[in-house]
Amino acid sequence: GFADVDLGRTQRTGYPETIFGSGKSANQIVGIINVLKEQEPCVLCTRIGKSKAAKIVKAIPAVHYFEEAKCLVVGQMPKPITRGSIAIVTAGTSDIPVAEEAAVTAEVFGNRVERVFDVGVAGIQRLFAKLDVIRQANVIILAAGMDGALASVVGGLVSQSVIALPTSIGYGSNFHGVSALLTMLNSCAEGVSVVNIDNGFGAAYCASVINRNN
Amino acid sequence: GFADVDLGRTQRTGYPETIFGSGKSANQIVGIINVLKEQEPCVLCTRIGKSKAAKIVKAIPAVHYFEEAKCLVVGQMPKPITRGSIAIVTAGTSDIPVAEEAAVTAEVFGNRVERVFDVGVAGIQRLFAKLDVIRQANVIILAAGMDGALASVVGGLVSQSVIALPTSIGYGSNFHGVSALLTMLNSCAEGVSVVNIDNGFGAAYCASVINRNN
Amino acid sequence: GFADVDLGRTQRTGYPETIFGSGKSANQIVGIINVLKEQEPCVLCTRIGKSKAAKIVKAIPAVHYFEEAKCLVVGQMPKPITRGSIAIVTAGTSDIPVAEEAAVTAEVFGNRVERVFDVGVAGIQRLFAKLDVIRQANVIILAAGMDGALASVVGGLVSQSVIALPTSIGYGSNFHGVSALLTMLNSCAEGVSVVNIDNGFGAAYCASVINRNN
Amino acid sequence: GFADVDLGRTQRTGYPETIFGSGKSANQIVGIINVLKEQEPCVLCTRIGKSKAAKIVKAIPAVHYFEEAKCLVVGQMPKPITRGSIAIVTAGTSDIPVAEEAAVTAEVFGNRVERVFDVGVAGIQRLFAKLDVIRQANVIILAAGMDGALASVVGGLVSQSVIALPTSIGYGSNFHGVSALLTMLNSCAEGVSVVNIDNGFGAAYCASVINRNN
Amino acid sequence: GFADVDLGRTQRTGYPETIFGSGKSANQIVGIINVLKEQEPCVLCTRIGKSKAAKIVKAIPAVHYFEEAKCLVVGQMPKPITRGSIAIVTAGTSDIPVAEEAAVTAEVFGNRVERVFDVGVAGIQRLFAKLDVIRQANVIILAAGMDGALASVVGGLVSQSVIALPTSIGYGSNFHGVSALLTMLNSCAEGVSVVNIDNGFGAAYCASVINRNN
Amino acid sequence: GFADVDLGRTQRTGYPETIFGSGKSANQIVGIINVLKEQEPCVLCTRIGKSKAAKIVKAIPAVHYFEEAKCLVVGQMPKPITRGSIAIVTAGTSDIPVAEEAAVTAEVFGNRVERVFDVGVAGIQRLFAKLDVIRQANVIILAAGMDGALASVVGGLVSQSVIALPTSIGYGSNFHGVSALLTMLNSCAEGVSVVNIDNGFGAAYCASVINRNN
Amino acid sequence: GFADVDLGRTQRTGYPETIFGSGKSANQIVGIINVLKEQEPCVLCTRIGKSKAAKIVKAIPAVHYFEEAKCLVVGQMPKPITRGSIAIVTAGTSDIPVAEEAAVTAEVFGNRVERVFDVGVAGIQRLFAKLDVIRQANVIILAAGMDGALASVVGGLVSQSVIALPTSIGYGSNFHGVSALLTMLNSCAEGVSVVNIDNGFGAAYCASVINRNN
Amino acid sequence: GFADVDLGRTQRTGYPETIFGSGKSANQIVGIINVLKEQEPCVLCTRIGKSKAAKIVKAIPAVHYFEEAKCLVVGQMPKPITRGSIAIVTAGTSDIPVAEEAAVTAEVFGNRVERVFDVGVAGIQRLFAKLDVIRQANVIILAAGMDGALASVVGGLVSQSVIALPTSIGYGSNFHGVSALLTMLNSCAEGVSVVNIDNGFGAAYCASVINRNN
Numbered sequence A, B, C, D, E, F, G, H: 001g002f003a004d005v006d007l008g009r010t011q012r013t014g015y016p017e018t019i020f021g022s023g024k025s026a027n028q029i030v031g032i033i034n035v036l037k038e039q040e041p042c043v044l045c046t047r048i049g050k051s052k053a054a055k056i057v058k059a060i061p062a063v064h065y066f067e068e069a070k071c072l073v074v075g076q077m078p079k080p081i082t083r084g085s086i087a088i089v090t091a092g093t094s095d096i097p098v099a100e101e102a103a104v105t106a107e108v109f110g111n112r113v114e115r116v117f118d119v120g121v122a123g124i125q126r127l128f129a130k131l132d133v134i135r136q137a138n139v140i141i142l143a144a145g146m147d148g149a150l151a152s153v154v155g156g157l158v159s160q161s162v163i164a165l166p167t168s169i170g171y172g173s174n175f176h177g178v179s180a181l182l183t184m185l186n187s188c189a190e191g192v193s194v195v196n197i198d199n200g201f202g203a204a205y206c207a208s209v210i211n212r213n214n
């Protein structure tokens, strides 16, 4: 068939297969959900636009759709099971959709999530006002577009792992997120590792693994 | 003066400032070492070529130079203080110098290090033969050049954090490490985050932060 | 006129001219089909969207349209005439449309085709479960997007020719297939040669030439 | 001849032609200096390596060579004639040679210069400690390599013009200064304009024009 | 909430926060306007398309929408308060929308603006005919796409600051403004600094800072 | 106003200003036409889509619209006035729209045009069959996408000027015409110069200048 | 140790591990040779410069060094064992070193090799003069730099597999082989697959696999 | 052998094969010269460094070496045979070596050459002072690095063919000539066609073909 669902994923890596919705038809997604939910209490689908979501919601019971995050969750969201939390920080308002993909993913994986939005370096006092909150988390996800400079600033101020999440927000020589990506890869603060542009899911996955073992 | 040494670094981030040797004169490096070693028991300098190292060794007592890693350590290497270890895995023999920069850094930061070299996907049985060793570590650093494919393969087989470390080994459309970097950023396995090309230091820093809190 | 159809193609290269549908009007395509089918029992058109296909189907008898592959075949599909088969392997579900362009092309050229879909390295046990099937083929086409890592893994496990077919599946630093293309060009496994991004037709053509002479 | 020296430059733009030393022979440079010093009290040559400088110094009287800046000045350095000053800020120690090209240029053009070096965002308290000094200047030049993040941070804290000067310090995905250049072009702080990578001369020229009219 | 409005901006940098409309919903923009207009007599929003503008106009009183500039101004436009003016020069007719973003911004910030449009180097006599007008300004903004050559030509003819503003006008190897951006960064005329592609707002901001202090 | 029409163009360069339609409104184009046709017997507008053309046709008398070329001509097409002709050669059928922009331009400038379409190197005998026709022209325009190889082949077979015109036909690593552009810039045949991707107008302009002086 | 030699390679893929010399020390290479030659009658090392070769030759008996190919062979070169041959074609004289890496590799793997050098499209009659020779081979390797156009021309004239081998010969917008690589990936002739820039070894490996099974 | 000299070149294209010296050994070049000078009165070799030239001069009689142009001419330079001349214009002093490659080539091909050096747009009055001289030529070659803006300015002022010749002079975001190349490809002046970066030979070849037929 069109999918060879990886049912051993949880055993090997600690979390079940997530369905990457983009480029799959609603029918294909429904098919894969049906295989996965046999085994997993909570199935996550990312990159699901509004109209595709509507079709899936009709076909599958117990689905919740998170519109800003473009995520769809089948089954019950787990209660937070981690001791520590993951802080998800954004530089601007426009980075929030990517941050929400990360937040929903982290919550599906049982993490407590602390949202700290719109504290970019253009008004750095906003960051300092929230630094205590950020420092209480176990792991920090940092979503920023344009210059991506917030990652380096935060990286220099904390002792936790920082997962830098470049977003495609910007224009011109931003090149759809490349400028933020390069800033983060070249961060002069240490302890910063990077995931793909707009990959909220991947950032949350990495953060969950770290938080789980804390 | 030419340097404004960051003496609050350990307090803020948990590790002291490391000296990035490339583009600094031996004199400048000696000057910075002298400020840092007042306060820190063990000072690390990276990217120090053989002849620059020779000059510094003459000027500073109690220095050890790691030639393959191009690292220079002032003071006593710490005994491993972490419970768990960091596995440093390479795809090929040519990736070893970058892996050694990571290994020396991790050891300076008090980690036990497990080296697993030359197990790239061209002969994937070599990886499976070492999988048990790799799975015993708390964090995995994965150094690979050329296709960088090993990161995705390992990422799909383990439940720990994987820090992907692209190296500049290769030629032609490798573009000095870009092919491996992109492979790793686009890894279809989860739990993989990425640092800059040849940034063994950064990979080890990230791994140390995770290992410290385990 | 607008086309100077290459009627000597079969004699020179062993296969007739295929019509590349993208950027041609339905009228132009009908015109070229009419010239080619005078001479060839089976004419293949690639890159034909659904609505363009509908117009052509009306104007030409004995046409079959393969929607997922976006291919249109005029005349009778040949019975498989080759002794050996071509295995077409994909890393994910989203790579299937490109793989189907390859499959239909290979079948039009008289090959037996073995489809092995969704066995990417994130769950590598899926690949090992199908390795026997893959090894029975004469040639292997490997379609993958994102990290494109499957090409190197398979390349290291088989003794046949591997035609690596990068797809544009992915986002961000995938750059519309460039990350997979570079991975494949820099494969550390040998015996892997590469065609253009999403070029299912070209991969199948190369595989057919090899399979024909086996 | 090989040069058509622009003797109307001072009248049109306010400053005389500067000799760009790179790619010119010592003889050619001596020839151009001899034309310019007829008319200008102080002639500046940039991008002059040590050995080329030695040859020129032999041929021309009243020359001073600034080694770190790779600048050569013929005639008397002017006393500072501007009311306000130009602050030249660097993120690291390795950015100093580029900053010095800017400093010497600014001084040749009659500006008072304030050097603030090694205050990058990895230890942001170093910047805050110098903020008063920086805010007293009329214009700010900001030299940074790697992530170039300092430009955005300073841009958000001051009301003066900020000339961002990306340096080629870094490695890997720094791409010889491109990462810092893109960060600065995409700065989310306003009032930041950018010059070419390592173009200390150009940054100082722009700053001088602004400072002159203040 | 979704926004952490930077109310200290005017005090720190001299101008209030401007709302970057692209990627924000009409509701989010209305929310931010309502916070800002408590404190600021005149609030500027950029990158507001026609239909989004219509929604905001309904929700907020005393709004003026500048369609060509895609700017929306809340409150009273200030009378020009600067002694000198800013000349905004374009190479072609198609660069005007970007130039208008700059013009409206400059006017909101209290500057007198002089528009000089369509004087590109293909007909350089048009530039010379306007040179007197341009030279009377305090600062010059130069908007050009395609070859971006006008920036260098003007830079060599004036003694004021030139803010080069590359536009995305062009096609093919223009790469959405990259050719003009590179031309401007590599200008062989001095006194030219550069902002991001199509960043009329940023160019006007930089020009305003310079003009304010004149 | 929005345009500063260059009425001295014919005198300086031999041909009047041509209107580049893309990014201008129908109204703006009508305005410019009205200025130009006062002075020029035949005005050319390029890059005019079908619906924009319809609006202009309504406002201006004596207009002819060439749909495939996306060109609009005001006034009478001139009789060919050149002794020699321009051959316009394409590699494929899909390159024809770009070739037609070149053809209409050349005809408006008074040249005789010889069209030789779809003779690309995949079936090189088609080129040899037309070589006599091509060699009779004074100048050759060579439009090709994908590999752009035809330019080098023709360049090695003729003694006339070859203007290479890369088209954006292709996909994947074609990068919207970059592959053909680079092939042509790196042609190992001599006498080949290159214009921008899809710049049929520019190719014809260059060819006209050469043909005029023959 | 530094290497984990893949002794199962011949069984899995049909050919033993080849040593990639670049980036390994002479000592490391000697170490790996000593492991491999226990098992393999003929060991190939590629990318070995003259002075590194001299060191290895001293340490290992029965070594032959091919200077132009930069290849070193330990043990006896096999007699050609294949029925058919591999034609290795170059566009120019400067492509020969890369072609020789391919030729030596093919010979080590037991193939008969036919060299056809310097027949690029600038003088296409040279190709036609050798077409019979080329058509007698079972597989064709096509090495070309600069425009890489020869691959498409040959691809359209033969019915065998064509392995396109871009070389880094050229300058400027050749970008060290990228122009030839893109030409070949976008070949409008079919049956062309591509290996990495300057990867003579890889091209020969692919050709050997095809030739072995013929 | 290593070369298959194209002796039919003069008949097909009007000029004999020129030897591209870079990447060939002195011996190979001597070999090719010996074949060509049997038939051609004057043989041109380009890209010959000083020490390689010395070896060739020893082996071949009647050679003249042009050091700045890095060109070597065997046999007698022809008297200018063209009616008109070729103007070779440079923006700066550093572009002269590339311009000299063009000049020597044009002279070998029998053209009268007019050199106009160092008239770049930073001091545009230098260009206007030479405009009469430039307008008297039949064809114009325009060599410029950095911003490459001179091509557009000259293109708008003359009625002849302009061959734009980007040079690699510059640094940083010049990317070894890419900025000038893109400027020229996107020239808003018409009648400008472009050759590869630093390709003085190619520019002169194109100009010669045009000048020959005038």
Ligand SMILES: Nc1ncnc2c1ncn2[C@@H]1O[C@H](COP(=O)(O)O)[C@@H](O)[C@H]1O
Pocket: A017, A018, A019, A020, A021, A046, A047, A199, A200, A201, A202, B188, B189, B190, C091, C092, C093, C094, C118, C122
């Ligand atoms: N938003 C996302 N970004 C990147 N990877 C994702 C995302 N959502 C899911 N995935 C991964 O994509 C895999 C599924 O790929 P596929 O076989 O194409 O469905 C999942 O197992 C996840 O690892």
Ligand SMILES: Nc1ncnc2c1ncn2[C@@H]1O[C@H](COP(=O)(O)O)[C@@H](O)[C@H]1O
Pocket: C017, C018, C019, C020, C021, C046, C047, C199, C200, C201, C202, F091, F092, F093, F094, F118, F122, G188, G189, G190
């Ligand atoms: N999907 C495809 N991708 C690449 N090339 C193709 C494809 N389909 C057909 N072609 C080739 O394109 C050629 C036709 O080009 P054209 O003259 O533009 O129709 C055919 O002879 C095929 O070699």
Ligand SMILES: Nc1ncnc2c1ncn2[C@@H]1O[C@H](COP(=O)(O)O)[C@@H](O)[C@H]1O
Pocket: D017, D018, D019, D020, D021, D046, D047, D199, D200, D201, D202, E188, E189, E190, H091, H092, H093, H094, H118, H122
């Ligand atoms: N370091 C520098 N970076 C950029 N431009 C420079 C530099 N130094 C001098 N210049 C400019 O280069 C021009 C001289 O160019 P040239 O005719 O090649 O000597 C001077 O007038 C300056 O405008």
Ligand SMILES: Nc1ncnc2c1ncn2[C@@H]1O[C@H](COP(=O)(O)O)[C@@H](O)[C@H]1O
Pocket: A091, A092, A093, A094, A118, A122, D188, D189, D190, E017, E018, E019, E020, E021, E046, E047, E199, E200, E201, E202
């Ligand atoms: N057109 C524009 N281009 C670039 N930056 C802008 C533009 N308009 C506003 N901005 C900046 O973007 C900041 C707001 O970012 P955000 O928090 O996403 O609303 C403002 O404070 C401005 O500094």
Ligand SMILES: [Mg+2]
Pocket: A091, A092, A093, A118, E003, E004
């Ligand atoms: Mg905000």
Ligand SMILES: [Mg+2]
Pocket: B091, B092, B093, B118, G003, G004
């Ligand atoms: Mg190995």
Ligand SMILES: [Mg+2]
Pocket: A003, A004, A005, C091, C092, C093, C118
């Ligand atoms: Mg799947």
Ligand SMILES: [Mg+2]
Pocket: B003, B004, D091, D092, D093, D118
């Ligand atoms: Mg420092």
Ligand SMILES: [Mg+2]
Pocket: E091, E092, E093, E118, F003, F004
């Ligand atoms: Mg205009």
Ligand SMILES: [Mg+2]
Pocket: C003, C004, F091, F092, F093, F118
């Ligand atoms: Mg065709």
Ligand SMILES: [Mg+2]
Pocket: G091, G092, G093, G118, H003, H004
């Ligand atoms: Mg040759």
Ligand SMILES: [Mg+2]
Pocket: D003, D004, H091, H092, H093, H118
């Ligand atoms: Mg000069």
